[in-house]
Amino acid sequence: xxxxxxxxxxxxxxxxxxxxxxxxxxxxxxxxxxxxxxxxxxxxxxxxxxxxxxxxxxxxxxxxxxxxxxxxxxxxxxxxxxxxxxxxxxxxxxxxxxxxxxxxxxxxxxxxxx
Amino acid sequence: xxxxxxxxxxxxxxxxxxxxxxxxxxxxxxxxxxxxxxxxxxxxxxxxxxxxxxxxxxxxxxxxxxxxxxxxxxxxxxxxxxxxxxxxxxxxxxxxxxxxxxxxxxxxxxxxx
Numbered sequence: 001x002x003x004x005x006x007x008x009x010x011x012x013x014x015x016x017x018x019x020x021x022x023x024x025x026x027x028x029x030x031x032x033x034x035x036x037x038x039x040x041x042x043x044x045x046x047x048x049x050x051x052x053x054x055x056x057x058x059x060x061x062x063x064x065x066x067x068x069x070x071x072x073x074x075x076x077x078x079x080x081x082x083x084x085x086x087x088x089x090x091x092x093x094x095x096x097x098x099x100x101x102x103x104x105x106x107x108x109x110x111x112x113x114x
Numbered sequence: 115x116x117x118x119x120x121x122x123x124x125x126x127x128x129x130x131x132x133x134x135x136x137x138x139x140x141x142x143x144x145x146x147x148x149x150x151x152x153x154x155x156x157x158x159x160x161x162x163x164x165x166x167x168x169x170x171x172x173x174x175x176x177x178x179x180x181x182x183x184x185x186x187x188x189x190x191x192x193x194x195x196x197x198x199x200x201x202x203x204x205x206x207x208x209x210x211x212x213x214x215x216x217x218x219x220x221x222x223x224x225x226x227x
Contacts, residue, residue: 105158
């Protein structure tokens with residue numbers, strides 16, 4: 001069964017910490033995405049990547065960065081965590097050709113910044 | 115920029131009844147895809163159904179069907195014979211020439227006995 005795996009289901013970090021959220025997919029997909037989910041706001045795109053070492057900003061990139069050193073792994077980095085980054089983070093992947101498949105999602109990481 | 119709007123934050127349906135969730139979108143693209151995702155309490159996003167914009171025929175997957183009105187930019191989801199397991203958040207989503215998904219704000223569906 002194909003999978004997108006997010007390393008942590010729950011995470012609690014302190015304000016000012018550098019936080020890494022890891023995502024790994026085993027489908028050889030070119031595209032990978034990081035979304036943030038908040039009540040009443042739906043899912044909003046933070047960053048996406050079409051290939052190794054490639055990245056593009058989504059709708060809400062401020063306060064975040066990403067890293068894609070290998071095709072299967074896409075990391076979201078909070079350089080200095082703040083309380084307004086407390087949220088659910090969802091990773092997804094899709095093939096380069098065939099984005100119409102809609103993407104496969106991980107189970108999410110619920111991050112709390114205190 | 116594309117936008118997706120879900121105007122119903124919450125809906126409720128009795129078991130075995132039919133419910134329709136609404137979604138509208140805005141785009142200037144001619145080639146695109148629309149999706150409905152289900153997110154149960156487990157948080158796993160599950161693709162329920164998708165529709166290609168170039169197809170006039172409405173998509174159907176078992177008890178789930180869509181009413182796709184391209185001119186009106188409307189894409190509603192109908193769930194027939196509702197079951198307790200249908201209770202979840204439902205998200206409408208769009209993808210166009212880029213592969214990224216744009217989501218609506220979601221509709222929480224409750225299923226009552």
